[in-house]
Amino acid sequence: MGVFVTGVRPRWSDMDAFGHVNHANTVTLLEEARIELLFTEAARHGVKELAEGMVVAKLVVEYLAPIVFTGEDVLVEMSVRELKSASLTLDYVVRGSRDVNSPVVVKAETLMAPYNVTTARPRRLTEAERDFLAGWRAGGNGA
Template identity: 60%
Template sequence: MYVAMVRPRWSDMDVFGHVNHANLVTLLEEARVPLLFDEAGRAGLAEFAKGMVVVRLGVHYHSPIVVDGQEIRVEISLRELKFASLTLDYRVYSGPLAEGKPSVTAETVLAPYELSTGRPRRLTEAERAFLATRLTETADE
């Protein structure tokens, strides 16, 4: 599991003081990018940063996330790893700790994409190994 701490911005808030549903999708992306771009890049896997597209997204809201200046905790785990796609699961907590039930659960199906050809590509063995290992380890912050 990968843990990201993300701070909602004042502009993410709706009129009720909660993180707006559309802005939550951006917060999920902000949690995912350091894993797939930064950590993968440090592991010698720069291709993720050159092209990764969201194929499908599902978000399930269980309770509001209030914008109060603190970070929210986003836990990301690997649900499914195929040869040309991966499915990530998210558990989002309204504060920095994993206390109680998550406020939001979500999933994204992602596919590596070759920008030069405009076509999806297969994951390399090294990419598959990185994802399988990094997203099944115990949580670290």
């Protein structure tokens, strides 16, 4: 697999006075894409624990060009760069349209930690979670 690709649609209300999607709403678009991978796709592969608790420990966003509302999806490509026993780093490349050849407008990364909401404490990744996530390493061939 290697790279997970999904579309997310900016909303008209995401734009600021300068006519582009503002920072807070860009972060929300990244979150929506991440949910598709960590919750929806993981569940499709029988890995449901990720949806029970994941927190963002670090977020880095690099803006290369504005995201502009067009009524169409932007393309988000995600891969797992680093996978540890109790964390993972996701890399994002956001393209200005659904076209894989469209310019990159944002690059980002999130350091994620699995979290037990019952105990309110971080936890270790399960073997099933690690196996699923390893399939999304950049350049990996996945399961």
